[in-house]
Amino acid sequence: GAVVSQHPSRVICKSGTSVKIECRSLDFQATTMFWYRQFPKKSLMLMATSNEGSKATYEQGVEKDKFLINHASLTLSTLTVTSAHPEDSSFYICSARVRDNEQFFGPGTRLTVL
């Protein structure tokens, strides 16, 4: 199957700083990527849909100014958590859509805000 990578896999930062997470499709082009957040023992929560060359579509309740998404190319989408706070600590996962019924997930990024 297609491979999606995320970087970094783990990040620890101080409260108030910004953190950028990269999601790359390694062997295919992805016009659409998704960003999810997952709390411990909870299901995935879709944060936003990232479309190459256009603005991301955010789910209700997700602050677009706090979670900046940029899908600058067909193989890269970035999520920037701005002015991170401890409540932003979570597991962030991206996925890339290959066809309508196929999504491939990245390995996830564990964010810890102190």
Added chain:
Amino acid sequence: GQNIDQPTEMTATEGAIVQINCTYQTSGFNGLFWYQQHAGEAPTFLSYNVLDGLEEKGRFSSFLSRSKGYSYLLLKELQMKDSASYLCAVLDSNYQLIWGAGTKLIIKP
């Protein structure tokens, strides 16, 4: 609203068979997925059903009944490594994945 229900937790014995059920109510239907997720890791794809019936893939099988809004994942010859959460997800009319909360499967020796 959109809703996917699956049991929170199940326990089974190594070598046995377990069935994890999933019922759904969504706006449109373009297929149902089962994913496996080990703690601290991203989900990995197990199966995809879009037509009624049973899809078998090794020790894992997935069944779908669209008229009943129902699916199950069947795991045979359980191994300790099968201890994980199993997520049911439905692709809705907008081709967005709607996720269940997951079923934590505990395998005992």
